[in-house]
Amino acid sequence: MPVTVNIRQVKEDLGEDIAKLIQEHYPGMYIYVSNNPVALEFESTEAKYQYILNLANSGRTYDYIAEKVGLSKDRVTKIIADTYKNRKSES
Incomplete structure (x- = not known):
């Protein structure tokens, strides 16, 4: 649970x-x-997503990627799927 800290x-x-x-x-x-x-x-979310895609394209498993970037396997799967879906719709 997040904790609130004041100034x-x-x-x-x-x-x-x-x-x-x-x-x-x-x-x-x-x-x-x-x-x-x-x-x-990562300097941006886009840079993080590109790193995730690079790992996936190099043959790394989603479990490995998730551990490497501190996300769940489900989140990694969604990032990769959404990125490919967006690229496909742009072409």
């Missing part, structure tokens, strides 16, 4: 400078911080 808690835990930066850059916004360490490895 005062951020200030206490990470310091005033970090809290001020967050307030300046994301005023009034909610920020979701993933606990998936792989989330920071």
Whole structure:
């Protein structure tokens, strides 16, 4: 279950400078911080999906891909299927 942390808690835990930066850059916004360490490895969702497709095209199993990118096998299957479906409809 997600935990809500307010800016005062951020200030206490990470310091005033970090809290001020967050307030300046994301005023009034909610920020979701993933606990998936792989989330920071990709610059965008598209880059992550391309990586998944590259692994699939190189013969890796969906189980392997799911573990590698921190997603479920069902999610990996859907990403690959949707990508191929979209490519087919564009051509």
